[in-house]
Amino acid sequence: MQEDLNNGLIEVRKAYRLLYDYQKRILDLMSFIGGSFNREYNGGYPKFSGSGPNNGRGKLDLWAWDWLNMYYYEFNFRQKTVKSATQYFSIFLVTDTGYFQVKQESDILKTKLSSFEIPERSQSKLIFVIGDNLWDAFGKNWSSTSFILGDKGDKGEAGKRMIYKSYELSKFGNHESAIDQLRDFERYCSEFNIDFKYQERKIR
Numbered sequence: 525m526q527e528d529l530n531n532g533l534i535e536v537r538k539a540y541r542l543l544y545d546y547q548k549r550i551l552d553l554m555s556f557i558g559g560s561f562n563r564e565y566n567g568g569y570p571k572f573s574g575s576g577p578n579n580g581r582g583k584l585d586l587w588a589w590d591w592l593n594m595y596y597y598e599f600n601f602r603q604k605t606v607k608s609a610t611q612y613f614s615i616f617l618v619t620d621t622g623y624f625q626v627k628q629e630s631d632i633l634k635t636k637l638s639s640f641e642i643p644e645r646s647q648s649k650l651i652f653v654i655g656d657n658l659w660d661a662f663g664k665n666w667s668s669t670s671f672i673l674g675d676k677g678d679k680g681e682a683g684k685r686m687i688y689k690s691y692e693l694s695k696f697g698n699h700e701s702a703i704d705q706l707r708d709f710e711r712y713c714s715e716f717n718i719d720f721k722y723q724e725r726k727i728r
C-alpha cells in the first residue's frame with residue numbers, strides 16, 4: 525500500500541514537471557505568434573473551468589480543473605486598426621479534445637474523466653480566430669463543439685466578419701513547420717479580404 529502510494533507520487537512529480545515544460549512552451553509559442561502578426565498580448569481566459577484561485581481566495585470544493593485551466597484556454601491579443609477596420613484576434617488552446625468529442629454525442633460531466641475519449645483518439649490543437657469589425661459571432665463562451673472540433677468556419681459578411689481555422693498543435697513543434705501554419709492562416713484570411721500579415725521572426 526505504502527509502496528503504491530510512493531510510486532504514484534513519483535508519477536505525480538513527473539506529471540507536474542511535464543506540465544511545466546508544456547505550459548512554458550505554449551507561452552513561448554503564443555509570444556512568437558503574437559509577434560509574428562504584430563499583435564500585443566491582452567490577457568487570457570479559461571474556457572473549460574474557472575480561473576485558478578489565488579491570493580487567499582477560493583474554496584476547497586472548487587473543481588481541480590480550476591487549477592488546471594490550460595485544458596481549454598483563450599489567449600487574447602489587443603485589438604488593432606488595420607486599413608480603417610478594427611481587427612480582433614485570439615488563439616484558443618485545446619490541450620485535449622477528449623471531453624468535447626464525447627459531448628457532441630451526449631452530455632457528460634467535466635469531472636468524469638473516464639467518460640472522455642481516450643487520449644490516443646483525442647487531439648491537441650490551436651484555433652486561430654480573427655474578427656474584422658466583428659467579435660463574438662460564434663458565442664461568448666466559445667463552448668460549441670462545432671467550433672472546438674471543426675476545421676474552419678466563418679460568420680458575417682464583407683467588412684464585418686469573423687473567421688477561424690484550427691491547426692494540430694504538433695505542427696508547431698519546430699520553426700519551419702510553425703511558420704508554414706502561420707502563412708497558411710495569412711492566406712486563409714486573404715480569402716476573406718482580411719489584411720492579416722505574417723512578419724518573419726525567430727522562435728526563442
